[in-house]
Amino acid sequence: MKINFNAEKEFDIIAIGRACIDLNAVEYNRPMEETMTFSKYVGGSPANIAIGSSKLGLKAGFIGKISDDQHGRFIEKYMSDVGIDTSNFVVDKEGHKTGLAFTEIKSPEECSILMYRQDVADLYLAPSEVDEAYINKSKVLLVSGTALSKSPSREAILKAVNLAKKNDVKVIFELDYRPYSWESLEETAVYYSLVAEQADIVIGTRDEYDAMENSEIEGKNENTVNYLFKHSPELIVIKHGVEGSFAYTKSGEVFRGLAYKTNVLKTFGAGDSYASAFLCALITGKDIETALKYGSASASIVVSKHSSSEAMPTVEEIEQLIAKNETISIA
Ligand SMILES: Nc1ncnc2c1ncn2[C@@H]1O[C@H](COP(=O)(O)OP(=O)(O)O)[C@@H](O)[C@H]1O
Numbered sequence: 001m002k003i004n005f006n007a008e009k010e011f012d013i014i015a016i017g018r019a020c021i022d023l024n025a026v027e028y029n030r031p032m033e034e035t036m037t038f039s040k041y042v043g044g045s046p047a048n049i050a051i052g053s054s055k056l057g058l059k060a061g062f063i064g065k066i067s068d069d070q071h072g073r074f075i076e077k078y079m080s081d082v083g084i085d086t087s088n089f090v091v092d093k094e095g096h097k098t099g100l101a102f103t104e105i106k107s108p109e110e111c112s113i114l115m116y117r118q119d120v121a122d123l124y125l126a127p128s129e130v131d132e133a134y135i136n137k138s139k140v141l142l143v144s145g146t147a148l149s150k151s152p153s154r155e156a157i158l159k160a161v162n163l164a165k166k167n168d169v170k171v172i173f174e175l176d177y178r179p180y181s182w183e184s185l186e187e188t189a190v191y192y193s194l195v196a197e198q199a200d201i202v203i204g205t206r207d208e209y210d211a212m213e214n215s216e217i218e219g220k221n222e223n224t225v226n227y228l229f230k231h232s233p234e235l236i237v238i239k240h241g242v243e244g245s246f247a248y249t250k251s252g253e254v255f256r257g258l259a260y261k262t263n264v265l266k267t268f269g270a271g272d273s274y275a276s277a278f279l280c281a282l283i284t285g286k287d288i289e290t291a292l293k294y295g296s297a298s299a300s301i302v303v304s305k306h307s308s309s310e311a312m313p314t315v316e317e318i319e320q321l322i323a324k325n326e327t328i329s330i331a
Protein backbone atom coordinates (compact mmCIF):
# COMPACT_ATOMS: atom_id res chain seq x y z
CA MET A 1 0.00 0.00 0.00
CA LYS A 2 1.18 3.52 -0.85
CA ILE A 3 0.44 6.98 0.54
CA ASN A 4 -0.38 9.76 -1.93
CA PHE A 5 1.28 13.16 -1.78
CA ASN A 6 0.50 16.27 -3.81
CA ALA A 7 2.92 15.98 -6.74
CA GLU A 8 2.50 19.65 -7.69
CA LYS A 9 4.46 20.88 -4.67
CA GLU A 10 8.02 22.16 -5.14
CA PHE A 11 9.44 20.86 -1.83
CA ASP A 12 9.23 17.27 -0.65
CA ILE A 13 9.52 18.06 3.03
CA ILE A 14 9.66 21.13 5.25
CA ALA A 15 10.58 20.44 8.88
CA ILE A 16 9.73 22.84 11.70
CA GLY A 17 11.26 23.05 15.17
CA ARG A 18 14.72 22.99 16.66
CA ALA A 19 18.07 23.09 14.93
CA CYS A 20 20.71 22.77 17.64
CA ILE A 21 24.14 21.36 18.35
CA ASP A 22 25.16 17.86 19.41
CA LEU A 23 28.47 17.47 21.24
CA ASN A 24 29.19 13.77 21.04
CA ALA A 25 31.72 12.10 23.31
CA VAL A 26 34.83 11.28 21.37
CA GLU A 27 36.05 8.80 24.00
CA TYR A 28 33.61 5.90 24.22
CA ASN A 29 32.82 3.46 26.96
CA ARG A 30 33.20 5.84 29.85
CA PRO A 31 30.98 8.20 31.83
CA MET A 32 30.78 11.85 30.86
CA GLU A 33 32.71 12.88 33.96
CA GLU A 34 35.73 11.18 32.36
CA THR A 35 35.08 12.36 28.81
CA MET A 36 37.45 15.14 27.82
CA THR A 37 36.67 15.68 24.14
CA PHE A 38 33.47 16.08 22.19
CA SER A 39 32.81 16.45 18.45
CA LYS A 40 30.42 19.07 17.22
CA TYR A 41 27.55 18.26 14.84
CA VAL A 42 24.27 19.90 13.92
CA GLY A 43 21.54 18.23 15.97
CA GLY A 44 17.93 18.55 17.07
CA SER A 45 15.46 15.95 15.90
CA PRO A 46 13.71 17.91 13.09
CA ALA A 47 17.05 19.28 11.83
CA ASN A 48 18.44 15.74 11.77
CA ILE A 49 15.39 14.58 9.81
CA ALA A 50 15.76 17.43 7.30
CA ILE A 51 19.46 16.61 6.89
CA GLY A 52 18.72 12.90 6.46
CA SER A 53 16.03 13.70 3.88
CA SER A 54 18.30 16.02 1.92
CA LYS A 55 21.09 13.43 1.84
CA LEU A 56 18.58 10.96 0.42
CA GLY A 57 17.86 13.36 -2.42
CA LEU A 58 14.64 14.99 -1.23
CA LYS A 59 14.12 18.73 -1.63
CA ALA A 60 13.99 19.85 2.00
CA GLY A 61 13.34 23.15 3.75
CA PHE A 62 13.35 24.21 7.38
CA ILE A 63 11.43 26.65 9.59
CA GLY A 64 13.11 27.51 12.88
CA LYS A 65 14.79 30.13 15.03
CA ILE A 66 18.55 30.15 15.52
CA SER A 67 20.83 32.20 17.76
CA ASP A 68 22.58 35.29 16.43
CA ASP A 69 26.06 33.94 17.13
CA GLN A 70 28.71 31.47 15.97
CA HIS A 71 26.51 28.43 16.76
CA GLY A 72 23.52 29.80 14.84
CA ARG A 73 25.74 30.58 11.86
CA PHE A 74 27.35 27.12 11.99
CA ILE A 75 23.90 25.48 11.90
CA GLU A 76 22.66 27.63 9.03
CA LYS A 77 25.80 27.00 6.95
CA TYR A 78 25.89 23.25 7.59
CA MET A 79 22.24 22.80 6.66
CA SER A 80 22.55 24.99 3.60
CA ASP A 81 25.68 23.07 2.50
CA VAL A 82 23.80 19.75 2.62
CA GLY A 83 21.20 21.25 0.28
CA ILE A 84 18.43 22.35 2.66
CA ASP A 85 16.60 25.57 1.88
CA THR A 86 17.34 27.77 4.91
CA SER A 87 15.48 30.88 3.72
CA ASN A 88 12.91 30.47 6.52
CA PHE A 89 15.38 30.36 9.36
CA VAL A 90 14.74 33.34 11.65
CA VAL A 91 17.71 34.80 13.52
CA ASP A 92 16.87 35.54 17.17
CA LYS A 93 17.50 39.19 18.09
CA GLU A 94 16.84 38.89 21.84
CA GLY A 95 19.99 37.08 22.88
CA HIS A 96 18.56 33.56 23.14
CA LYS A 97 21.12 30.83 22.68
CA THR A 98 21.38 27.58 20.74
CA GLY A 99 20.41 24.40 22.57
CA LEU A 100 23.29 21.99 23.25
CA ALA A 101 23.12 18.21 23.64
CA PHE A 102 26.15 16.52 25.22
CA THR A 103 26.13 12.79 24.68
CA GLU A 104 27.56 10.14 26.93
CA ILE A 105 28.48 6.79 25.39
CA LYS A 106 29.13 4.42 28.31
CA SER A 107 28.43 1.35 26.20
CA PRO A 108 26.23 0.60 23.17
CA GLU A 109 23.38 -0.15 25.57
CA GLU A 110 24.02 2.72 27.95
CA CYS A 111 23.88 6.07 26.19
CA SER A 112 22.42 9.24 27.56
CA ILE A 113 22.05 12.84 26.54
CA LEU A 114 22.66 15.84 28.79
CA MET A 115 20.71 18.77 27.39
CA TYR A 116 21.32 22.49 27.86
CA ARG A 117 18.00 23.99 26.82
CA GLN A 118 17.34 26.90 29.15
CA ASP A 119 15.70 29.74 27.19
CA VAL A 120 16.82 28.36 23.84
CA ALA A 121 16.25 30.29 20.60
CA ASP A 122 14.25 27.52 18.90
CA LEU A 123 11.43 27.76 21.45
CA TYR A 124 11.03 31.48 20.65
CA LEU A 125 9.81 30.90 17.10
CA ALA A 126 6.67 33.07 16.91
CA PRO A 127 3.46 32.41 14.96
CA SER A 128 4.10 35.58 12.93
CA GLU A 129 7.34 33.97 11.71
CA VAL A 130 5.53 31.05 10.09
CA ASP A 131 4.80 31.84 6.45
CA GLU A 132 1.78 30.29 4.73
CA ALA A 133 3.24 30.66 1.24
CA TYR A 134 6.32 28.69 2.28
CA ILE A 135 4.37 25.85 3.88
CA ASN A 136 2.12 25.69 0.84
CA LYS A 137 5.16 24.80 -1.29
CA SER A 138 5.70 21.43 0.37
CA LYS A 139 4.27 17.93 0.08
CA VAL A 140 4.94 17.35 3.76
CA LEU A 141 5.27 19.37 6.98
CA LEU A 142 7.33 17.50 9.58
CA VAL A 143 6.43 18.62 13.09
CA SER A 144 8.52 17.77 16.15
CA GLY A 145 6.68 17.25 19.44
CA THR A 146 9.28 19.08 21.52
CA ALA A 147 8.44 22.31 19.71
CA LEU A 148 5.02 22.17 21.42
CA SER A 149 6.54 22.27 24.89
CA LYS A 150 6.69 26.07 25.32
CA SER A 151 5.13 29.23 23.95
CA PRO A 152 5.53 30.96 21.54
CA SER A 153 6.94 27.96 19.64
CA ARG A 154 3.80 26.00 20.63
CA GLU A 155 1.50 28.50 18.88
CA ALA A 156 3.87 28.72 15.89
CA ILE A 157 3.55 24.95 15.45
CA LEU A 158 -0.23 24.98 15.84
CA LYS A 159 -0.43 27.70 13.20
CA ALA A 160 1.86 25.72 10.86
CA VAL A 161 -0.30 22.60 11.27
CA ASN A 162 -3.45 24.58 10.44
CA LEU A 163 -1.80 26.12 7.37
CA ALA A 164 -0.59 22.73 6.18
CA LYS A 165 -4.07 21.26 6.44
CA LYS A 166 -5.55 24.25 4.63
CA ASN A 167 -3.04 23.89 1.76
CA ASP A 168 -3.07 20.13 1.12
CA VAL A 169 0.30 19.59 2.80
CA LYS A 170 0.51 16.30 4.72
CA VAL A 171 1.28 16.74 8.40
CA ILE A 172 3.78 14.26 9.82
CA PHE A 173 3.93 14.35 13.61
CA GLU A 174 7.19 12.93 15.02
CA LEU A 175 6.43 12.66 18.72
CA ASP A 176 10.08 13.32 19.72
CA TYR A 177 9.21 13.32 23.43
CA ARG A 178 11.89 14.84 25.68
CA PRO A 179 10.43 14.76 29.21
CA TYR A 180 12.67 17.56 30.57
CA SER A 181 11.12 20.02 28.09
CA TRP A 182 7.70 19.73 29.70
CA GLU A 183 6.07 20.90 32.94
CA SER A 184 4.17 17.64 33.35
CA LEU A 185 3.02 14.51 31.55
CA GLU A 186 -0.49 15.93 31.71
CA GLU A 187 0.61 18.98 29.70
CA THR A 188 2.41 16.81 27.13
CA ALA A 189 -0.66 14.63 26.66
CA VAL A 190 -2.89 17.65 25.97
CA TYR A 191 -0.72 19.02 23.17
CA TYR A 192 0.38 15.67 21.76
CA SER A 193 -3.23 14.52 21.39
CA LEU A 194 -4.23 17.83 19.85
CA VAL A 195 -1.62 17.57 17.09
CA ALA A 196 -1.71 13.79 16.65
CA GLU A 197 -5.46 13.97 16.03
CA GLN A 198 -4.86 16.47 13.21
CA ALA A 199 -1.82 14.77 11.66
CA ASP A 200 -1.86 12.53 8.58
CA ILE A 201 1.01 10.34 9.74
CA VAL A 202 2.21 9.90 13.33
CA ILE A 203 5.62 8.38 14.16
CA GLY A 204 6.84 7.58 17.65
CA THR A 205 8.15 4.96 20.04
CA ARG A 206 5.80 3.00 22.29
CA ASP A 207 6.98 5.17 25.23
CA GLU A 208 6.16 8.34 23.31
CA TYR A 209 2.61 7.17 22.59
CA ASP A 210 2.30 6.40 26.31
CA ALA A 211 3.18 10.07 26.97
CA MET A 212 0.54 11.15 24.46
CA GLU A 213 -1.93 8.97 26.36
CA ASN A 214 -0.83 10.40 29.73
CA SER A 215 0.06 6.92 30.88
CA GLU A 216 2.89 5.86 33.18
CA ILE A 217 2.47 2.24 32.11
CA GLU A 218 3.06 0.70 28.69
CA GLY A 219 -0.07 0.83 26.58
CA LYS A 220 -1.20 -1.44 23.76
CA ASN A 221 -0.64 -0.49 20.12
CA GLU A 222 -4.16 -1.67 19.30
CA ASN A 223 -5.71 0.89 21.67
CA THR A 224 -3.48 3.68 20.37
CA VAL A 225 -4.42 3.09 16.75
CA ASN A 226 -8.12 2.63 17.54
CA TYR A 227 -8.10 6.07 19.16
CA LEU A 228 -6.07 7.89 16.49
CA PHE A 229 -7.94 6.38 13.54
CA LYS A 230 -11.11 8.05 14.83
CA HIS A 231 -9.36 11.29 13.77
CA SER A 232 -7.21 12.46 10.80
CA PRO A 233 -4.27 9.99 10.75
CA GLU A 234 -4.12 7.55 7.86
CA LEU A 235 -0.84 5.91 8.93
CA ILE A 236 0.60 5.31 12.40
CA VAL A 237 4.12 4.06 13.04
CA ILE A 238 5.00 2.63 16.45
CA LYS A 239 8.69 1.86 17.07
CA HIS A 240 9.96 -0.73 19.54
CA GLY A 241 13.73 -0.20 19.52
CA VAL A 242 15.78 -3.20 18.41
CA GLU A 243 12.54 -5.26 18.24
CA GLY A 244 11.59 -3.26 15.15
CA SER A 245 8.49 -1.26 14.30
CA PHE A 246 4.89 -1.54 13.16
CA ALA A 247 2.95 0.53 10.62
CA TYR A 248 -0.84 0.57 10.90
CA THR A 249 -3.14 1.91 8.18
CA LYS A 250 -6.62 3.29 8.63
CA SER A 251 -7.91 0.59 6.29
CA GLY A 252 -6.79 -2.04 8.81
CA GLU A 253 -3.47 -3.28 7.42
CA VAL A 254 -0.52 -3.92 9.74
CA PHE A 255 3.08 -4.15 8.55
CA ARG A 256 6.14 -5.04 10.60
CA GLY A 257 9.66 -3.70 10.05
CA LEU A 258 12.58 -5.65 11.50
CA ALA A 259 15.81 -4.03 12.66
CA TYR A 260 19.01 -4.90 10.76
CA LYS A 261 22.08 -6.43 12.39
CA THR A 262 24.77 -3.87 12.92
CA ASN A 263 27.76 -3.01 15.07
CA VAL A 264 26.06 -0.64 17.53
CA LEU A 265 28.20 2.22 18.81
CA LYS A 266 25.39 4.23 20.41
CA THR A 267 21.62 4.26 20.23
CA PHE A 268 20.78 7.92 19.70
CA GLY A 269 20.14 9.05 16.15
CA ALA A 270 18.10 5.90 15.45
CA GLY A 271 14.74 7.66 15.50
CA ASP A 272 15.70 10.58 13.30
CA SER A 273 17.45 8.48 10.67
CA TYR A 274 14.50 6.10 10.69
CA ALA A 275 12.02 8.96 10.13
CA SER A 276 13.93 10.54 7.26
CA ALA A 277 14.38 7.29 5.34
CA PHE A 278 10.86 6.03 6.05
CA LEU A 279 9.38 9.30 4.77
CA CYS A 280 11.74 9.48 1.80
CA ALA A 281 10.56 6.05 0.68
CA LEU A 282 6.88 7.00 1.03
CA ILE A 283 7.32 10.37 -0.70
CA THR A 284 9.17 8.77 -3.61
CA GLY A 285 6.27 6.38 -4.18
CA LYS A 286 7.45 3.21 -2.43
CA ASP A 287 4.99 1.06 -0.49
CA ILE A 288 4.75 0.98 3.30
CA GLU A 289 6.62 -2.34 3.63
CA THR A 290 9.57 -0.93 1.69
CA ALA A 291 9.42 2.29 3.70
CA LEU A 292 9.74 0.26 6.92
CA LYS A 293 12.85 -1.40 5.49
CA TYR A 294 14.30 1.97 4.54
CA GLY A 295 13.70 3.38 8.02
CA SER A 296 15.17 0.35 9.78
CA ALA A 297 18.21 0.16 7.49
CA SER A 298 18.96 3.85 7.86
CA ALA A 299 18.71 3.59 11.66
CA SER A 300 21.01 0.59 11.78
CA ILE A 301 23.63 2.51 9.79
CA VAL A 302 23.42 5.58 12.03
CA VAL A 303 23.64 3.65 15.32
CA SER A 304 26.94 2.21 14.09
CA LYS A 305 28.42 5.70 13.58
CA HIS A 306 29.45 8.57 15.79
CA SER A 307 26.91 11.25 14.96
CA SER A 308 23.24 11.56 14.12
CA SER A 309 23.23 14.19 11.35
CA GLU A 310 26.62 13.66 9.68
CA ALA A 311 26.08 9.89 9.64
CA MET A 312 22.82 9.99 7.69
CA PRO A 313 23.18 7.46 4.84
CA THR A 314 22.63 7.63 1.10
CA VAL A 315 19.95 5.66 -0.77
CA GLU A 316 22.69 3.32 -2.11
CA GLU A 317 23.91 2.47 1.43
CA ILE A 318 20.35 1.78 2.55
CA GLU A 319 19.59 -0.43 -0.44
CA GLN A 320 22.82 -2.40 -0.02
CA LEU A 321 21.91 -3.16 3.58
CA ILE A 322 18.35 -4.16 2.67
CA ALA A 323 19.72 -6.49 -0.03
CA LYS A 324 21.89 -8.29 2.57
CA ASN A 325 18.65 -9.03 4.46
CA GLU A 326 20.34 -9.64 7.84
CA THR A 327 17.46 -8.78 10.12
CA ILE A 328 17.20 -9.16 13.88
CA SER A 329 14.31 -11.43 14.75
CA ILE A 330 12.95 -10.88 18.24
CA ALA A 331 9.47 -12.23 18.88
N1 LIG B 1 20.33 -1.85 18.50
C1 LIG B 1 19.79 -1.63 17.29
N2 LIG B 1 20.28 -2.27 16.21
C2 LIG B 1 19.74 -2.08 14.98
N3 LIG B 1 18.71 -1.23 14.75
C3 LIG B 1 18.18 -0.57 15.79
C4 LIG B 1 18.68 -0.71 17.12
N4 LIG B 1 17.94 0.06 17.94
C5 LIG B 1 17.02 0.66 17.17
N5 LIG B 1 17.15 0.29 15.87
C6 LIG B 1 16.33 0.71 14.75
O1 LIG B 1 15.96 2.06 14.95
C7 LIG B 1 14.55 2.20 14.91
C8 LIG B 1 14.15 3.29 15.87
O2 LIG B 1 14.64 2.99 17.15
P1 LIG B 1 13.83 3.35 18.46
O3 LIG B 1 14.76 3.08 19.61
O4 LIG B 1 12.55 2.61 18.47
O5 LIG B 1 13.50 4.89 18.27
P2 LIG B 1 14.11 6.21 18.95
O6 LIG B 1 15.55 6.28 18.54
O7 LIG B 1 13.26 7.29 18.39
O8 LIG B 1 13.95 6.02 20.44
C9 LIG B 1 14.02 0.82 15.28
O9 LIG B 1 12.72 0.61 14.74
C10 LIG B 1 15.05 -0.11 14.66
O10 LIG B 1 14.76 -0.35 13.29
Ligand SMILES: O=C(O)C[C@@H](O)[C@H](O)C(=O)COP(=O)(O)O
Nearest residue numbers: 043044045268269270271272308
Ligand atom coordinates in the same frame (compact mmCIF):
# COMPACT_ATOMS: atom_id res chain seq x y z
O1 LIG C 1 17.11 15.90 19.26
C1 LIG C 1 18.05 16.43 19.88
O2 LIG C 1 18.00 17.58 20.35
C2 LIG C 1 19.31 15.62 20.06
C3 LIG C 1 19.68 14.93 18.77
O3 LIG C 1 20.34 15.79 17.92
C4 LIG C 1 20.50 13.71 19.08
O4 LIG C 1 21.29 13.39 18.00
C5 LIG C 1 19.56 12.62 19.40
O5 LIG C 1 19.22 12.43 20.54
C6 LIG C 1 18.96 11.88 18.29
O6 LIG C 1 18.29 10.77 18.81
P1 LIG C 1 16.94 10.22 18.18
O7 LIG C 1 15.88 11.24 18.44
O8 LIG C 1 16.75 8.94 18.93
O9 LIG C 1 17.13 10.01 16.73
